[in-house]
Structures are given as C-alpha cells and as structure tokens.
Amino acid sequence: MPELPDVAVNKQYLDATALHQQIEEVEVRDTLVLSDITSEALRNGLRSHTLESSRRHGKYLFAEISEDGWLLLHFGMSGDLDYFKGRDAPEYTQVLLSFTNGYHLAYTSRRKLGMVGIVEAVEEFVEEQDLGPDALSPDFDLAAFRDALSGRRGMVKSTLMNQEIMAGIGNVYSDEILFQAGVHPRTAVNDLREETVKDLYRAMQDVLQTAIDCKAKPDEMPATYLIRHRQEDADCPRCGGRVKRVDVSGRSGYYCPCHQDQAP
C-alpha cells in the first residue's frame, strides 16, 4: 500500500534488514519495472556493493549504494519488500537482490507499475521529477502548506494528491485526511476558509503520523478512521452517516456526506 506511510514503513523494514550486507547477485525478472536502466546496469551498479543508509521522499524510497549512487524504489500501486532466507522468492517478485549472508531482498509488484533504478543523487532526482516537499517534512509547516495551496483552482482531493504540490499523499490517505478534517473531497481549493486550511494541515500531519505508528496496517488504526470503511454505504465511524463514493478526476473518493461539508 504504497503511499507515504507505507513507504515509511518499508524504509523501517529495509533499515532493519538489508542494510550493510554485501550484494552477491541481482536478478531482474521483469524489465517493465526498471526505470531508465538496463538489467545489466542495475546489476553492475549493485553487485559486490552494500546498501548503507536509506532516505524517503514522498512515495519514493532511496537506498545509498556503497561507492556510488542510490538505489531507487517506487512501489506503484502494488509494490512491497520481502527480506527472506531459505525459501522461494515470493510471488510477483520482479527484482531480487541476493546477499552473501544467504538472505534475499525481493521487490515485489503485482501490477508492475512501480519503478526500480539507480539515481546519482536524491535531491537531483526530486528536482527532476518536480516533486514538492515531503508532506511530513519539518520544513513543510502550516505556512508552507498554505502557500502550496494558494492560487490553486482544482479540487482539494486532487490537490492533496498532486505530487508536485506536496509529495506522499495518494488516494487512500487523501480520503482519510478529508474525512478527519470534515471537508468534502470536491471542494475547490480557492473556496477553503483560513480555518479549514488549518484543519486540513493538522489532519494531514496527524493521519500520516498515526498511520506510520500503526505500521500502515488498517486494522491497527483508530476506530474513528475511514480506512476500513472505504466502500459505498458503509457506516461512518464518526457520525451516523453512510459512506458515499464520488469521482474525483477519475479516482474514486470515499467520504461521509453527513459530516464532510457538501460541495459541488
């Protein structure tokens, strides 16, 4: 489930498992997930090296390769990591790193919409991709959030999900933020009141951090969260309403009409 909280959890997982192990072999099972790199170049860039540290920006995870560059991992709609030993690689493994300690790190992706590659520098990549500030970055304070929204004319859900404005929020967590802030997903950004912008910012911080604290597992999140009720006609966990589906720029948004303000 690869939005910011999920990727943050994947980062913790990577940090606790595959760092500092020498890479012995790299197997690319489907080149569709490779981003601007050949299988050979990926193998040459990784083999006999170690992953020394990691960073995250929005939905992207980077692992520092000893000597040179960063391994780029993006999980698309269905990617995950699995560190294992003494069994077969999991289903949907697209790239498999094998370490000299006998362990393997599988990058799995069922829909293959993710990306694996090598980049020179994190900041450079972020700039090239036009990624906005990470939604949980300490620098991205209320004032920065307000600035990021100012002058926008789209709908608030699309804006929260726009990686060039702020990086990390996708379909599920945009719904959660709007649900907690009591804002209708189709509200025009330029119609938001000052107080509502503040509510949204608080909800964004709170939802993302809480989701990370819950290891991004919906079952462990607060009962007042929408996440386990994202289906038409489900009971709203905060008021007596019924959850509805709404189309927002081709994505399905779920919200409670009872406590999220009506809007066009």
Next chain:
DNA sequence: CGACAAGCCTGGTAGC
C-alpha cells in the same frame, strides 16, 4: 464480461 484497484505519465483544454 466489465468495472475497479493504493501508482504515475501524457495530451488536450479550461481558465487566468
């Protein structure tokens, strides 16, 4: 069988 699913990218266009 068609609709849909947590991602991003692209081309055409609505709006300043």
Next chain:
DNA sequence: TGCTACCAGGCTTGTC
C-alpha cells in the same frame, strides 16, 4: 493570445 494548471484516459494484471 499564451501559458499554466487541471483533468480524463492509459498503462498493468488480478479480483469481484
């Protein structure tokens, strides 16, 4: 009129 910012559609493959 020109330039952006926005949105619909496509990619992929499995499930309901």
